[in-house]
Amino acid sequence: MRLSRDFIRAVSSPATVAWRSAQSRFFCSSPSDYRKSQPSMLKHLTSKIKATGPVSVAEYMREVLTNPVTGYYVRNNMLGPDGDFITSPEISQMFGELLGVWIISEWMAAGRPKQLQLVELGPGNGSLAADVLRVFGQLQSVLGGASVSLHLMEVSPALSDFQAQTLTGGGSQKADCEEDPVYRHGTTAAGLPVSWYRCLEDVPAGFSIFVAHEFFDSLPVHKFQ
Template sequence: MSSLTFSKITHCLVGRNGLRLLIHGRSYCTKLKENKIMKGLMNKIKATGPLTVADYMREVLTSPSEGYYMTRDVFGQEGDFITSPEISQMFGEMIGIWFVDEWMKNKSPSPVQLVELGPGRGTLADDILRVFKNFQEINESVSLHMVEISPALAQIQIEKLTGENLTSEQSSKLTDGYNSGLSDLETNDSSEKISKHYYQCKTKYGINAYWYKLLHDVPQEHSLYLAHEFFDALPICKFQKTADKGWCEICIVPGSTPNTTGYLRHIKPGDKREHIEVAPYSGMIILQIAERIKQNGGCALIADYGHNGDKTDTLRSFKQHRLHDVLCDPGTADLTADVDFSFFRHLCLSTKSISSFGPVTQREFLQNMGIHLRLKMLMQGKDQATKKTLISGFDMITNPEKMGDRFKFFTMLQKKDYDDPPSGFNNLSFQIPVR
């Protein structure tokens, strides 16, 4: 299959304002700062030729020594972007209520796992566990399982969930566990260790929590899966439709690629887009979650930037809360691409065992879950400064001109005999009394 040179289609990736390349050891980025990742990318291109956009993203974001997510806290005002859980506690509380509702609908199975992919600072999990604390049955049945590839972020999450800074001994335990990739458990064959959690602790709510590098390592149990702003950071492949060769994969340098046929199978013949992004790694995780739900029960809730199969070029970079050149200073800025929820829906349909609903906007989901009622409850008896903060956070995460319509919610459930959407994906049929 054919591929395109980055130089011919740079406008598809980073805009039309100038040529910015990583090719044959040269860059035309005016803000270039050479670093280890830059050197590694140039050496790889020289040695093996074509570098796909997916390969570029994976190296820039998760390279063990210099990857963007691997060594720093990238969230909040001091980082490069801020997320809904950091803005308002109500965001996590509504998600917590959603999980409790789905768990109860499934006859409250025990034990149950809350599994979060890419847990950020741990704020969202902390808010959800605080909700669970108000429901004795789930609080006594649940364990927390965090899938986190960054040891730096894992430490931040641990400290958030325990309410304590790690001691030097605990920090060493985290580092050693992460580097070994092995748990203390062994199989019956004493010479063979199994890959499992790399850290374990008890949260301030008394719930056992575990950290893993891969979803594959999380135990097979009835699970509540959560992915908030996770899939948008996974590598994507980019394809451009050409007049002479049809669909071609965009690469950093010329070369052939086998991805074109396989990755575009879900694209309908009548699709009029000239540029398409496909996330194969996201697809593999969606299928893995689907199989786990099929085998063990549970549900998944996904919240992210996204569209319904109609957008084209969405890859972009953020640094210090501003748009940044995708190819400049790799490893120092976030890379993100909108999630194609139509791709997720296609994968769920292909399993014949999983129902999916959505996407709906974040505003719709939160309103359907009764966030406005929660706001009224929180404001009772509060001073003016606290009320102002609560209202500001509410506005930021629900206003359609801010985060309200920018983010979408999508859910995966075991296939049922009925097609009614779950809570959050339709309007509330009752009003929750304000206490």
């Protein structure tokens, strides 16, 4: 499915744009905030389509969600009571704590590997990882001498700031080179290493358990007819 024809038609009719925007919103941000962000993204997509031609549904979603300048997940913190939506880790720590117990159980069932990498995709503000690591600390006697580390895949600079504050108390450091696969790193209060990545392929090899809570529903998808 191509978006250029419908999109350009919407651009030529302001009333149509307003109606479609109101009908297609999936979040609960205030109308004023939404209108402020709309022109820049609208201008960007219009210019892109005029310059390079039609875009796929997946490319459209990718631009709207993670564009480095105007993307929804890049420009602000949309989580929590003051944001656009709340996920289960913000409602109760029990979700993350139970998940932590399950992870340790799976690690034990795998033969207690010497290495345990917790990899979270789209870690939000870091609440879920913090709850899981709290259980790891409480069950340290079970983990024994296992080398535990946390690896976060996050493309939003704004959200990585919140995650760093939650998990390391703001003690993380950003990489000097933008090309570095680990663009940020730090340690928790318990001394566990935390690393941030933009690409899943950059996460080191090793025994890993992946957490992707409310992640796949935010990924760009292709639409086929």
